[in-house]
Amino acid sequence: MQLILNGEARSFEGQNIYQLLQDLGYVGKRIAVELNGEIVPKSQHAETLLNDGDQLEIVVAVGGG
Template identity: 65%
Template sequence: MNIQLNGHPRDIPDGATVTQLIELLGYAGKRIAVERNGEIVPKSQHGITSLNVDDKLEIVVAVGGG
């Protein structure tokens, strides 16, 4: 199924959850923020939030520095 990820089309498995997408992208264990269709998805909801065709996601990875 197709979604928009950070402004670009992306094909993901049907019925994928936010957690599965994070793992697919290699972000598991990293500090990230996820927005789906204009609303923040709390980390506690990642595993139960299913993605749908044409969802628009923004994923931001926190980067440490100094």
């Protein structure tokens, strides 16, 4: 399936958000996920299915001070 991930077209196997995050190495990191303009709570990552053409933004929180 084709997804737009952070503005770039990418191909992924059919999966949910959690599986995509695993494939990308983001599991366990402080992130926010937006799917087609809507923030997806972490509690819903495993049950939110991805579809061809979906647009995702993944933002990694970086601490500083």
